[in-house]
Amino acid sequence: MKSSVITFPGSNCDRDMDVALKKFGFKNKMIWHNDNELPKSDLVVLPGGFSYGDYLRCGSMASKSKIMQSVINFAKSGGLVMGICNGFQILVETGLVPGVLLRNKYLEFICKNVFVKLDNKENLYFKNLDKDIFELHIAHNEGNYFCTKDQLKEIQDNNQIAIYYCNKSGETEEQYNPNGSIKNIAGIFNKEKNVLGMMPHPERMIDQSLSGEDGSLFFKNLINNIK
Amino acid sequence: MKISAVITLKKDVLDPQGKVIHQALDGMGFKDVNEIRQGKYFEIDVKENDPKKAKGLVEDMCKKLLANLVIENYKIIETQ
Numbered sequence: 532m533k534s535s536v537i538t539f540p541g542s543n544c545d546r547d548m549d550v551a552l553k554k555f556g557f558k559n560k561m562i563w564h565n566d567n568e569l570p571k572s573d574l575v576v577l578p579g580g581f582s583y584g585d586y587l588r589c590g591s592m593a594s595k596s597k598i599m600q601s602v603i604n605f606a607k608s609g610g611l612v613m614g615i616c617n618g619f620q621i622l623v624e625t626g627l628v629p630g631v632l633l634r635n636k637y638l639e640f641i642c643k644n645v646f647v648k649l650d651n652k653e654n655l656y657f658k659n660l661d662k663d664i665f666e667l668h669i670a671h672n673e674g675n676y677f678c679t680k681d682q683l684k685e686i687q688d689n690n691q692i693a694i695y696y697c698n699k700s701g702e703t704e705e706q707y708n709p710n711g712s713i714k715n716i717a718g719i720f721n722k723e724k725n726v727l728g729m730m731p732h733p734e735r736m737i738d739q740s741l742s743g744e745d746g747s748l749f750f751k752n753l754i755n756n757i758k
Numbered sequence: 759m760k761i762s763a764v765i766t767l768k769k770d771v772l773d774p775q776g777k778v779i780h781q782a783l784d785g786m787g788f789k790d791v792n793e794i795r796q797g798k799y800f801e802i803d804v805k806e807n808d809p810k811k812a813k814g815l816v817e818d819m820c821k822k823l824l825a826n827l828v829i830e831n832y833k834i835i836e837t838q
Contacts, residue, residue: 631828
């Protein structure tokens, strides 16, 4: 399985993602933002970081990079595109997934492990996972998911909410919401479920000696699903 | 000519920075404030000299990059 990770100026989780994808069997290529064409890929990843210094709005300038037209075309033709953290911010700025990511409610940069609950397994990302609650890492200043009332109704009607912030037992009360995002939303799909944007970093949870293995479950399952 | 664009958050979007600034001003003794909303201001010097065309150009920039219309409004002002 072939994957491509796009590096923007200011990306800093691109190599972590490269390590994670290779560990679980992907043949990964790093693609520079100024390239015109994506190589043949089964999965494209927009990594975390601070593309363009987070100037203007996080992800706004990266979403207009040369390579993004090719990524958008790939997504629109049904290709799997996953945006993590700053990658999620880039995805909302392209319009591939609805909504926006605002500054965290309490104006703090949050860097900690959180629990998230999967909402919908009828997609290639989560299909066949036997756990519903995952411990993953978040590190962001703008992860406060917001959308209009009409958009919220639409994403709920289409089962586009991918993951919620929750506690260890999967309760999704407001107190387990780290950043103020609407309905505790931590990740969103597009309508067709081939594009996934999420704030947590599965690539940081692939080694017991570092932080945990819940990211390993995600990547192992993902490559099996798309084989 | 110079054209300015002012980007403001839409009414129902939470503005935590505006809130904190409001609280700080309140603490300094400015008690007569109802609400503060923080926005962005751009001063753009364009090569176009026809005011209508210049404003049109900046409006296009607002729609495509400077503002995110899900959460923000923009207002264009001719400054010179």
